[in-house]
Amino acid sequence: MKLTVYNEIVQMMHTYKSRDSLPLIAEKFPGVSVNALGSIFSQDYQKKMRKTHYIHYSSDATSHYYDRFALGMQAGEKNILIGMSDELDLSPALLGRIILERHLSATKYEGELPPKSVVTQYMKEPSLIEDPQLAIEIHQCILGDDHYGPLCDSIKHSIGHEYEFKLNHILDRLGLAYIGEDQMRAKGYDKTPDVKLEVPIAVDGRVVNWIESKASFGDEHSHKGYLKEQFWSYWNRFGPGMVIYWFGFIDELDVNQDKGIILRDHFPDHIVKMDPSIK
Known part of the structure; x- marks a missing residue:
């Protein structure tokens, strides 16, 4: 958008x-x-x-x-x-x-x-x-308040889980090996994306090592906060990755592709799987 x-x-x-x-x-x-x-x-x-x-x-x-x-x-x-x-x-x-x-x-x-x-x-x-x-x-x-407070938090939490499940289902269907947040935390990581790919993929010629699922719209305020608190931390630990804003995002925010963070509003239809046998 x-x-x-x-x-x-x-x-x-x-x-x-x-x-x-x-x-x-x-x-x-x-x-x-x-x-x-x-x-x-x-x-x-x-x-x-x-x-x-x-x-x-x-x-x-x-x-x-x-x-x-x-x-x-x-x-x-x-x-x-x-x-x-x-x-x-x-x-x-x-x-x-x-x-x-x-x-x-x-x-x-x-x-x-x-x-x-x-x-x-x-x-x-x-x-x-x-x-x-x-x-x-x-x-x-x-x-009476689905925009603020406990009900809003519960709704966001529920929708977030729904779209994380959707992402996992897609990865399973494509046969991509990955680990989730719980497994990463067990390994001692304090900042964890939703998915860390065991073998990277390429999206539009760019390497993706991790994927973050956001069941929301990516506006300037929220995206700026996520970059600071989450995305750059993932990049520092795991290299380049992809953020999926399932409800869309402001196009002008997708400015960090060359630095290693790409934005999408759905899981890409065309990806390149990397051969794990190649050293």
């Missing part, structure tokens, strides 16, 4: 501001898959939440949100946090976490912030929250 097309799609998403708009956007961009549009929407949403995080986590803001929530609880209102998140244009899961932190601070930690690990545990298992109405509100926030 060209950068200009990507920018047009994001601009349309900013105009509609809802995941329900994806079918409309898909009509204008028939060559872009729904999976790609969904991934772009989620990535853009998460970037927005990170940019505005400090505003919502200020002392004044969290106090105001908690007071509004407490008044609603006293009045017997329902679906308070979901309604507030819509008004604030804030992730329901993030708002739920803010309210939960304030509640625990007031009821269990004598005004001090609770440990992040405790808050995370309650967010993953709202049934552990002693206040039943708060537990229901937090549960609604989690279920």
Whole structure:
């Protein structure tokens, strides 16, 4: 996908501001898959939440949100946090976490912030929250937010496994020998791609020693982070490799082919197998 097309799609998403708009956007961009549009929407949403995080986590803001929530609880209102998140244009899961932190601070930690690990545990298992109405509100926030928070993490984890399985199935069908992350970690590697080929292949005349599977769209922000945290580490340990962004990527990001990292949106149809008997 060209950068200009990507920018047009994001601009349309900013105009509609809802995941329900994806079918409309898909009509204008028939060559872009729904999976790609969904991934772009989620990535853009998460970037927005990170940019505005400090505003919502200020002392004044969290106090105001908690007071509004407490008044609603006293009045017997329902679906308070979901309604507030819509008004604030804030992730329901993030708002739920803010309210939960304030509640625990007031009821269990004598005004001090609770440990992040405790808050995370309650967010993953709202049934552990002693206040039943708060537990229901937090549960609604989690279920109502597929772009941020525990549900989003679970979805990404599940889809990631699905596409890793797809990659392994392709490699098995082609008869390519490889080892996975668990085997590499057992050998002492701390930075491991999804697949390390036992015998390299060639893709468009370029050697590939490892393959990384990404069940997402490759935008500039995510790709830059992956290069820094993962891909160059793989290159240092195993040599040149290939990244598959199954939901597509911005074409202009594929600039490191000569340095040993190529990008694809599917497993290549044509590869050259190297003869292991050749020394």
